[in-house]
Amino acid sequence: MDFLGVIQLLDSSLRLATPLLLACLAGLFSERAGIFDIGLEGKMLASAFFSAAVASYTGSVWIGLMAGIGASLVLAAIHGVASITFRGNQLISGVAINFLASGLTVVIGEAWFSLGGRTPQLEGAARFQEITLPFANAVRDVPYLGPIYADFLSGHSILVYVALALVPITWWVLFRTRFGLRLRAVGENPAAVDTAGVSVVGLRYAAVMICGVLTGIAGAYLATALSAGFVKEMSAGRGFIALAALIFAKWRPWYALGATLLFGLLEALGNRFQSLDLFGIPIPTQFMQALPYILTVVILAGFVGRAIPPRAGGEPYVKER
Amino acid sequence: MNDAMPKWADIVLIPLINLALALFVSGLVVALIGKNPFEALYILVNGSVGSAYGWGYTLFYATNFIFTGLSVAVAFHARLFNIGGEGQAALGGLGVALVALSIDWPHWALALPAAVIGGMIFGALWAAVPAYLQVRRGSHIVITTIMFNYIAAALMVYLLANVLKVPGSASPETARFIEGARLPNAADILPWVGFSRSTPLNVSFLVAVLACIGVYFLIWRTRLGYEIRAFGHSEPAALYAGISPVRITMLAMLISGGLSGLMAINAVMGEAERLVLDPVQGAGFVGIAVALMGRSHPLGVFIAALLFGALYQGGAELTFEMNGMTREMILVIQALVILFTGALDNMVRSPVERMFLSRRRQPEAPLPTTPLQPGGHPDDAKIEP
Numbered sequence: 001m002d003f004l005g006v007i008q009l010l011d012s013s014l015r016l017a018t019p020l021l022l023a024c025l026a027g028l029f030s031e032r033a034g035i036f037d038i039g040l041e042g043k044m045l046a047s048a049f050f051s052a053a054v055a056s057y058t059g060s061v062w063i064g065l066m067a068g069i070g071a072s073l074v075l076a077a078i079h080g081v082a083s084i085t086f087r088g089n090q091l092i093s094g095v096a097i098n099f100l101a102s103g104l105t106v107v108i109g110e111a112w113f114s115l116g117g118r119t120p121q122l123e124g125a126a127r128f129q130e131i132t133l134p135f136a137n138a139v140r141d142v143p144y145l146g147p148i149y150a151d152f153l154s155g156h157s158i159l160v161y162v163a164l165a166l167v168p169i170t171w172w173v174l175f176r177t178r179f180g181l182r183l184r185a186v187g188e189n190p191a192a193v194d195t196a197g198v199s200v201v202g203l204r205y206a207a208v209m210i211c212g213v214l215t216g217i218a219g220a221y222l223a224t225a226l227s228a229g230f231v232k233e234m235s236a237g238r239g240f241i242a243l244a245a246l247i248f249a250k251w252r253p254w255y256a257l258g259a260t261l262l263f264g265l266l267e268a269l270g271n272r273f274q275s276l277d278l279f280g281i282p283i284p285t286q287f288m289q290a291l292p293y294i295l296t297v298v299i300l301a302g303f304v305g306r307a308i309p310p311r312a313g314g315e316p317y318v319k320e321r
Numbered sequence: 322m323n324d325a326m327p328k329w330a331d332i333v334l335i336p337l338i339n340l341a342l343a344l345f346v347s348g349l350v351v352a353l354i355g356k357n358p359f360e361a362l363y364i365l366v367n368g369s370v371g372s373a374y375g376w377g378y379t380l381f382y383a384t385n386f387i388f389t390g391l392s393v394a395v396a397f398h399a400r401l402f403n404i405g406g407e408g409q410a411a412l413g414g415l416g417v418a419l420v421a422l423s424i425d426w427p428h429w430a431l432a433l434p435a436a437v438i439g440g441m442i443f444g445a446l447w448a449a450v451p452a453y454l455q456v457r458r459g460s461h462i463v464i465t466t467i468m469f470n471y472i473a474a475a476l477m478v479y480l481l482a483n484v485l486k487v488p489g490s491a492s493p494e495t496a497r498f499i500e501g502a503r504l505p506n507a508a509d510i511l512p513w514v515g516f517s518r519s520t521p522l523n524v525s526f527l528v529a530v531l532a533c534i535g536v537y538f539l540i541w542r543t544r545l546g547y548e549i550r551a552f553g554h555s556e557p558a559a560l561y562a563g564i565s566p567v568r569i570t571m572l573a574m575l576i577s578g579g580l581s582g583l584m585a586i587n588a589v590m591g592e593a594e595r596l597v598l599d600p601v602q603g604a605g606f607v608g609i610a611v612a613l614m615g616r617s618h619p620l621g622v623f624i625a626a627l628l629f630g631a632l633y634q635g636g637a638e639l640t641f642e643m644n645g646m647t648r649e650m651i652l653v654i655q656a657l658v659i660l661f662t663g664a665l666d667n668m669v670r671s672p673v674e675r676m677f678l679s680r681r682r683q684p685e686a687p688l689p690t691t692p693l694q695p696g697g698h699p700d701d702a703k704i705e706p
Contacts (some may be wrong), residue, residue, distance in 0.1 A: 038463060082664035091402050091463060093664030095609060096656050103652030104350070110647045111354035117647070240467050247461070284483065290475035293468045300460035 003144070007151050009268055015156065015226060016271075017264025018163045019044065019218045023242035024249065024256045025163075025170050026214035032174065032251060033207030034187035034312040038094025039079055040215050041239025042101030047072040047219025049105035052119040052230035053112060055126040061224050064126065068223075069216030075101065076212025084204045087316030098239075106232055117232040119223075128157035128225035157225040159217060164257075166214070171253040183207055187310035190317040200317045215239075237293065244296040251310065266292050326677035332621065336614055336662060338669050340628075343657035350653055356646065361639060368638025369631035377507055377520030378637070382604075383630030384522070384587045387529040389608025390626050391536050392580035394617040398540055399573035400553040405451060405466030406581040406605030408473030409444040413582025414589045415477065416443030418485070418495055418596035421589075426501035429524075433504065436586050437528065444582015445575040447473060452574030456567045462574075474599070481598055495596040504591040523591035529626075532583065533619040539576070540619075549573050581605060603652070607633075610655050613663040629655070 023040045030037040047068035055064025075097050082093040106117040113119055133154035140150040174180035185193045186203045194200050222238075223230045241263055248262075249255035270288045348358035369379045389406045396403035403409075420439035426432035451465035481493040507514070507522040516522065540546040552559040552569040560566060588600040607629055614628070615621025636651035661669070 078660070082660065086665055086667040088664035088666060090664075092609075092613065092659060095404065096660035096664055099606065099652055099656030099659060103649045103654075103656055106647055106649035107350065107653055108354060110649075111645055114645065117649070237467070237471055240464055244464055244468075247464075284479050286475040286479035286482075290472050293471040293475075297454070297460070297465055297468045297472075300465060301454045301458040 004147060004151075007147050009265070009272060011152050011155075012271065013261060013265040013268040014152070014160060015264070016267045017260045018156075018160045019221050019226065019238055020242045020245055020260040020263050021163045021257060022159075022166070022214050022218035022221065023239055024245045024260050025166055025253065026211040026218065027243055027246045028170065028174075028249075028251060028253060028256060029183070029207045029214070030211035031246065031313055032187045032310055033183050033204050034190060034310055034315065034317070035079070035083055035204055035208055035211075036090040036094065036314045037079065037208075037211060038091055038243070039075065039097035039101075039239070040094075040211075040242055041235050041237065042094075042098035043072040043075045043212060043215035044219035044222065044239050045098075045105055045233070045235040046075055046101040047216040048223035048234055049101075049109060049119070049219075049230045051216075051220035052122060052223035053109070055224055056120045056122055056229070059124075059126050061122075061126050061128055064224055065217070065220045068220035069213055072216030072219060073209060073212040076208050076215070080205050080208040083316065084201055084208070087318065090314050090316075102233060105230070109230065109232075119230040122224060122228045126224070127228055128159055128221070130155045131158055131161070157221070159221040159225050162217065163221075167253050167257045174253065179206075184310075186317075187312055190312050191320070194317070194319060200319070204317075218242075241292060241296055244300050247309075248299055250308070263292060263296070266295055325674040330673060330677060332616055332618075335666070335669055335673060336616070336621075336625075338673070339661040339666070340614070340658065342669070343654060343661045346657050347650075347654045351650070354645070356643060361643060361646070364639050364642045365632070365635030367635075368642070369635035373515040374517060374520065375634055375638075377516050377522045378634040379627070379630040380507075380526055381521040381523070381587070381592065381630070382633040383626045384526045384529045384591075385584050385601075385604040386607050386611050386626035386629045387533060387623060388580050388584040388587070389604050390611030390615060390622040391532055391608075391619065392577045393608040393612035394615065394619070394622055395536060395540070395549070395580065396573055396577040397612055397617045398546075398553050399549045399569055400556075401452075401455075401570065401573055401577070402463050403448065403466055403574065403577045403581075404463055404606075404609065405448060405469050405578070406584075406608045407601055407603070408466070408470040408605070409447045409578040409581035410584040410588075410601040410605050411473045411477050411599070412447040413440040413444035414585035414596055414600050415480065416440045416582060417585040417589045418498075419443075421498045421502035422495060425499060428501050429504055432502040433524070433528075433586065433590075436502070436590050437583060440582040440585045441579035442582070444585075445579040448574045448578025448581070449571065452571050455574075456570045470605070478598065481596065485596065493598050494593075497595045498590065502590065503594050504586070506591065521592040523587065525587035525591045528583070528586065530623075532580065533623050536580070537619040545572065581608070607655060610659045610662075613659055 023044060027037055027040055050071035051064040051068030054067035055061045058064070079093050079097055082088040083090040109115070109117045109119060136150040136154035139146045174184060182193060182198055182203055186200055190200045193203065219235070222234055227234065242260070245256060245259035245263055248259040270291045273288060348362070351358040351361050369375050389410065392406050392409070393403055416439035417436045420436045421432060447469060451462050451469055454460045454465050455462040478493070485495045486493055487496050504523040504525060507516040507520050508518050510524065540550065548559065548564045548569055551562060552564055552566065556566060559569070584604060585600065589596055593600060611622055611625040611629055614625035632654060633651055636648060639646050639650065640648050
């Protein structure tokens with residue numbers, strides 16, 4: 001593979017890593033506050049559907065994005081009520097949200113569009129268009145650096161840049177603000193936060209809602225930027241891969257960027273080499289398709305090392321009486 | 322649990338309220354997409370239990386859900402959340418198909434036990450890897466079992482498209498099993514009930530009932546079952562009592578995977594009589610709802626599986642009878658049942674508990690037989706022993 005081939009591969013890695021990165025940062029907020037979220041997948045799916053449906057109805061992708069975030073927030077609120085207010089099992093609540101999303105998107109999609117669960121193809125302003133960064137065409141001819149800028153960094157939809165910008169923002173919010181300190185504390189030792197007179201419930205709801213907004217953007221990106229419309233089950237396990245990336249990143253924002261780029265690269269490789277001969281042995285397509293899932297297992301099992309989750313993760317907080 | 326309310330309220334009343342809430346919200350969804358929820362309910366009930374034809378399918382689906390429900394339930398007792406039933410059942414299908422195709426079985430009564438073993442072993446092995454990774458490498462079992470579902474799907478597509486399909490045939494399925502490896506269906510066994518020849522209900526239903534009894538004995542009557550429950554209640558306590566977490570996690574997941582794999586005798590050997598793409602059809606996930614509703618007790622699982630069997634059959638009828646209704650409506654109902662019985666349990670439980678507590682308190686306060694003394698409450702005079 002030549003240099004331009006590598007650039008193309010990296011370019012599609014970045015595209016494919018974006019929804020993972022957004023979902024991973026979403027999970028980061030939620031899990032840092034002590035709320036496990038298996039339901040990232042479902043929230044992404046719901047947002048993908050509603051963003052595509054509303055974008056195709058109104059013709060504006062921005063209204064679609066808002067609708068997607070709204071749908072994701074509703075599911076996030078259900079998760080919050082179940083796991084914070086009623087102290088239910090967070091894993092079970094997440095599983096329920098996943099099923100709810102994969103059922104509702106098809107039922108409503110069929111009722112609205114009668115296209116077998118799809119939304120109509122999105123065109124023009126109903127989709128996020130690619131943005132050409134300034135001077136991209138001017139510097140394209142500069143050897144090496146030119147293509148890196150013009151073909152790898154430039155030419156993505158705005159949400160890709162939003163996702164990349166969210167990495168330092170997440171870092172700053174979590175590690176440099178009072179809110180972030182309290183949020184992390186509530187995931188480690190909620191009793192201490194409570195003693196300090198700060199509302200555990202309020203902080204956890206805030207984290208779950210931030211998670212909802214970010215998964216909403218991730219889902220909208222899937223349906224209105226990466227593809228041109230919603231297809232049944234289009235999230236395809238990305239919510240779970242984002243969770244694995246989160247563990248791989250040890251619940252840190254910059255590591256999350258690295259981990260999701262790695263998973264994006266894997267997916268891009270799988271797409272690029274549909275059929276591959278390895279030392280004369282043909283590798284079946286199904287293997288390449290399953291590669292991101294297999295590597296998720298391998299990475300979780302082998303290379304994470306000691307990943308220490310937030311100490312109060314998954315445990316409902318019962319205020320002392 | 323606690324003694325705030327009688328046991329029947331815990332195991333009957335609360336699941337029923339949860340179910341009613343789930344159905345109510347499902348009705349809202351049906352109404353929201355512009356359909357009549359009462360008509361939908363009528364079609365659902367009539368289509369599932371209104372005829373011998375309906376019962377044939379309802380019990381057939383219920384058989385699948387008993388196996389997967391028991392699978393999730395056994396794992397729940399060890400406080401393990403096995404979401405991998407889907408993949409384990411798919412691999413179980415592979416095991417069953419290999420057994421059925423390998424020997425010229427003279428009679429189904431010989432083929433069935435062999436297929437049971439084959440399905441269980443393949444299902445158990447598929448669950449063994451996530452279990453091992455959980456205990457030895459600390460990778461979260463929920464995520465690995467989900468990943469193993471995706472991997473199983475890809476593996477089965479590969480095997481059916483390249484290895485197992487009939488040479489020269491385009492469809493990704495194995496050859497039809499020979500006569501001696503097909504299970505007799507309800508029309509063969511109970512000809513007088515009026516099941517049609519095509520009814521998929523078969524002798525696996527009896528295996529499912531046996532599995533319920535077996536799981537009951539395993540969990541509440543054996544040392545292993547005791548250890549599983551102890552481990553599930555408190556890992557440190559179990560460790561202190563000399564129970565090995567590695568052993569219990571592995572065994573519980575092997576049994577759980579084996580039960581999921583058993584589902585295949587119904588779907589593969591009983592219905593399709595060949596291995597097709599995705600014989601599981603989401604039954605692995607239904608098992609989660611069934612185990613939650615059935616409170617992880619075999620009897621509860623049995624009843625919840627019947628309910629979900631009716632829901633699946635009724636839902637299929639709904640798709641035929643009502644224009645614009647899709648099968649995924651069942652998924653919505655299933656999700657709501659999981660949500661209300663599993664995650665929002667306390668929402669129903671606390672008011673019901675409070676109701677029982679307040680009802681109990683009333684007769685406890687004795688009516689004063691003598692007029693109240695001024696400045697004193699009758700309770701003050703009572704001396705606690």
